[in-house]
Every structure is written in C-alpha cells, then in structure tokens.
Amino acid sequence: MNLTIRLPHCGGPDVLRAEDAAIPVPAAGEVLLRHTAIGVNFIDTYYRSGLYPLPLPSGLGSEAAAVVEALGDGVSHLQVGDRVAYAGGAQGAYSQWRTLPAALLVKLPDDIGDESAACVMLQGMTVEYLIRRTYAVQPGQTVLWHAAAGGVGQIAVQWLSSLGVKVIGTAGSDAKAALARALGCAHVINYREEDVVARVRELTGDRGVPVVYDSVGKDTFDISLDCLAPRGMFVSFGNASGAVPPFAPLLLSQKGSLYFTRPRLGDYVATRAELEASAAALFERIGAGAVKVQPSARYALADAAQAHADLEARRTTGSLILLP
Ligand code: NDP
Numbered sequence: 001m002n003l004t005i006r007l008p009h010c011g012g013p014d015v016l017r018a019e020d021a022a023i024p025v026p027a028a029g030e031v032l033l034r035h036t037a038i039g040v041n042f043i044d045t046y047y048r049s050g051l052y053p054l055p056l057p058s059g060l061g062s063e064a065a066a067v068v069e070a071l072g073d074g075v076s077h078l079q080v081g082d083r084v085a086y087a088g089g090a091q092g093a094y095s096q097w098r099t100l101p102a103a104l105l106v107k108l109p110d111d112i113g114d115e116s117a118a119c120v121m122l123q124g125m126t127v128e129y130l131i132r133r134t135y136a137v138q139p140g141q142t143v144l145w146h147a148a149a150g151g152v153g154q155i156a157v158q159w160l161s162s163l164g165v166k167v168i169g170t171a172g173s174d175a176k177a178a179l180a181r182a183l184g185c186a187h188v189i190n191y192r193e194e195d196v197v198a199r200v201r202e203l204t205g206d207r208g209v210p211v212v213y214d215s216v217g218k219d220t221f222d223i224s225l226d227c228l229a230p231r232g233m234f235v236s237f238g239n240a241s242g243a244v245p246p247f248a249p250l251l252l253s254q255k256g257s258l259y260f261t262r263p264r265l266g267d268y269v270a271t272r273a274e275l276e277a278s279a280a281a282l283f284e285r286i287g288a289g290a291v292k293v294q295p296s297a298r299y300a301l302a303d304a305a306q307a308h309a310d311l312e313a314r315r316t317t318g319s320l321i322l323l324p
Contacts, residue, residue, distance in 0.1 A: 003324065005094035005304045008057045010050030013305035013312070016060070026072035026099045033084070033100060037118035038093050039063030040299070040307045040320040041151070042215075042240055047091060048308060051239065054091060060304075061093030061322075065108065065117035075102040083108040087122035088266060094304050096324040103272055106279045111287055119293045119319035122265065123152045124282040125275075126237070127159055129268035132281070134261060135211045135233045139164035144200060144212045144227050146220050147240065148185055149176035151319040155291055156213065157183045162290035168203060170196060170220075172314050179317055191220070200227040208256075211235060218242035230256035237263055295321040 004021040026032045044061055046052040068082045078084065084105040092098050108117050131137045137160060145160075147153045148169025160167050161184030169185040171177040177188040189199050200209060208229035214220050215238025224234055234252075236244055252258040269275040285291040296318030299307045303322075310316050 002095060002097045003301055004092075004096070005060055005301065006057055007048055007054070007060050007091075010048065010056070013048070013308040015048065016305045016308070018302045018304075021095065023097045024099045026070055026075075028073040029075060029101055029103070030072040030099045031068050031075055031078055031102050031105065032070035033064070033066035033098055033105075034069045035064045035066045035093070035096055035098070035324045036114040037065045037295075038301065038322040038324060039087070039118045039122055040304070040311065040322060041122050042238060042311060043122075044094075045308050045312055046239065051243065059090070059092030059095060059098075061095075062089060062091060063087045063118060063122040064093045065114035065121075068105075069097075072099075072102075078102055078105060078107070083114070085114075085117040085121045087125055088269065094301065094322060096301065104275075106275065109283055109287065112283065115295055115298075115321055116286070116293050118321045119151070119295055120155065120282060120286070120291075121279070123319060124155050124286075124291070124293070125269060125278045126152055126265050127156045128278045128281050129265065130213060130235060130237060130263070131156065131160060131165075133268060134235055134237075134263050137163070137165050137211065140166075141211075142166040142168060142186075142204060142209050144168045144170070144209045144224070145185075146170045146191075146212075146214050146216045146224070147172075148180035148183075148188060149317045150215075150240075152215060152238075153180065154183055154318050155293060157185050158291045159285055161185070162285065162288075168200060168209065176317055191223070196220075196223045197226040204229070208232060213237065215239075216241050217244050221245075221247075225251070225255050225258070228256065228258055230258075232256065232258055234258055234260045235263065236260065293319055295319055297321075298323055
C-alpha cells in the first residue's frame with residue numbers, strides 16, 4: 001500500500017485524488033523513503049492552481065520527514081534506518097513512500113522530532129536564507145514581516161527576535177496578531193483594519209524600515225514600497241494574495257533608490273554545502289530553544305484537499321502537516 005495524492009489537472013483543492021501507487025525501487029544515487037510526517041506549504045497550492053506550471057499528471061508536495069528503508073547503488077552517506085528530512089526535489093511528498101536522490105536528504109538530529117522536521121525544513125531554511133543571505137539583518141534593526149502568524153512568519157519572528165531584531169509584523173485578524181506578538185513581534189498591525197504605512201512610519205520616526213519581507217504579493221505591494229526607508233530592500237518572496245503585476249523600474253527610483261529582489265529557496269540551497277549549512281543554522285536555532293515549531297494542525301494524508309482549502313482561506317496559523 002502506498003497512498004499517494006495525485007494532481008491530474010490544475011484547479012481548486014477538489015482536483016486532488018488519493019490513489020494507491022506501487023512502492024518504487026530506488027535507482028542509483030537514490031534512497032527509498034517511508035514518510036513519517038509531510039509538510040504542507042503555500043507553494044503546493046500554487047502548483048495545484050496552475051500559478052506555477054508543472055507537467056501533468058503529477059505528484060504534489062516537496063517536504064517531509066522520513067525513515068530510509070532501502071539504498072540505491074552508490075549511496076554512501078546514509079544507512080537503512082536513518083531519520084532524514086528534505087525540502088525540494090520533484091513534486092511527490094504527498095505519499096506514504098517515495099524515492100529521492102540521497103543528495104537532497106539531511107539527517108535529523110535526535111532533538112528534532114519528525115513532526116517538527118516536517119514543519120521546519122522548507123519554511124525554516126527559507127527564513128535562514130532570507131534573513132542571513134538575501135538581506136543580512138543586523139541586531140537592533142527594525143524589519144517589516146507580512147503574514148507574521150503564518151508558517152514562515154512564525155519561524156521568522158522567533159529567529160529574528162532571538163537575534164535582537166525588532167520585528168513589525170502584519171496579520172489578518174486580532175487573534176493572529178496576538179499570536180505573533182506572543183512569539184516575539186515588537187508590534188503587530190492588523191492589515192485588514194489598520195493603515196500599515198501610517199503605523200510603520202509612526203513606529204520608525206517617519207524613516208521607514210531598511211527591509212520588508214513580503215510573501216502576500218499583489219495586495220501588499222504598494223504598502224511595502226511605502227514602508228521602506230531610502231535605499232531599502234523589498235524582498236518579495238511569495239504570492240499568497242496573487243502574483244505582483246509587472247511594474248516600471250523607475251518606481252524604485254521614485255520611492256527612494258530601492259532594491260527589489262524575488263528570491264526562491266532552491267537557488268539558495270543549490271549545492272550540497274549550501275543545503276547542509278542552511279539546515280545546520282536552522283537546527284542550531286532550534287537546539288538553542290530560540291525557534292520552537294510544532295504543527296498547528298494535522299491532517300490525514302487522504303485529507304490533503306482540506307489542508308489546502310484551510311490554508312487558502314486564511315483559516316490557519318503556523319505550520320500544517322499531513323500524517324501518512
Ligand atoms: P502561510 O502559513 O504564511 O499562509 C499564508 C498567509 O498569507 C495566510 O495565512 C494569510 O495570513 C496571508 N494572506 C494574506 N492575504 C492572503 C490571501 N489573499 N489569501 C491567502 N492568504 C493570504 O503560508 P506558508 O508559511 O506556507 O508560506 C508563506 C509565504 O511564503 C507564501 O507566499 C509562500 O509562497 C512563500 N514562500 C516562499 C518561499 C521562497 O523561497 N520564495 C519558500 C517558502 C514559502 P493573514 O490572514 O495573517 O493575512
């Protein structure tokens with residue numbers, strides 16, 4: 001039995017199909033994985049909806065914790081029985097069993113449980129590269145982080161506040177704002193009700209912030225631009241409300257010689273050394289107790305469509321997992 005979620009064509013959550021697939025055999029350089037917990041990420045909804053094109057039919061999902069059950073030829077750094085996790089590779093994490101290139105796998109430290117690993121590999125390594133390599137945030141700086149109560153947001157707030165960074169978060173309800181504040185945000189703005197630009201200007205003595213992390217996309221683009229200090233960095237890393245439409249570079253000049261970047265995780269963990277360094281930095285913050293992550297909701301693998309519906313309707317906070 002290998003319960004697997006398949007995407008036959010793009011559409012709403014109801015296009016997802018549960019099938020019983022064969023348990024695959026690892027090719028050279030690959031391992032066979034038995035998943036123990038599977039991460040649900042907003043990017044999975046982009047592939048499902050068609051915002052990010054994918055050859056179809058396809059599997060779905062790109063993050064999980066697992067046990068190594070068999071080795072293909074030439075795999076030397078892993079053994080049968082190892083606890084591992086990954087974020088990346090071909091779509092297909094929404095399954096009980098799968099094969100994957102061994103080079104994509106990271107061994108899990110004993111102090112990180114499988115459910116936590118399935119929450120943090122993709123979202124946590126994303127925070128690592130965003131705050132250390134896309135823009136190297138310094139202690140004492142103030143940053144603006146949209147959707148601070150979400151999966152990526154909660155990890156970012158904890159990590160940044162542990163470094164002495166002042167985080168201004170945004171959130172879509174008072175309950176989410178309270179959650180983000182409890183995790184370490186200095187200020188949280190309910191962007192469904194408050195004027196974000198006016199509030200950020202007030203909180204920064206009218207200067208604005210040196211960096212904005214914006215994963216909401218279309219709905220917050222203008223707001224983020226107006227919250228930046230001169231020569232500030234606009235980090236646009238997601239499209240939860242829809243993709244940012246094209247804009248003229250002159251706009252960045254008019255708003256104060258701004259920088260704009262649209263990064264993605266794959267380009268920051270492109271080599272084995274980068275992957276290991278990113279995971280190690282994340283595991284260090286977890287081991288130090290600075291970043292704590294437990295799933296805020298667990299779904300049976302067969303109920304992946306419900307997890308997508310909840311995520312897209314903004315009903316969730318924190319990280320979601322599927323249990324195989
Ligand atoms: P989240 O848990 O953050 O869920 C998305 C949140 O976005 C919602 O909970 C909601 O919070 C907010 N939001 C605002 N407007 C909308 C809208 N119209 N529809 C839906 N949600 C909206 O998801 P993840 O933690 O999985 O991902 C966060 C973002 O980071 C995503 O955009 C994702 O694509 C991006 N990402 C990018 C990566 C990269 O390398 N570029 C890697 C990983 C993630 P609220 O109600 O508080 O507004």
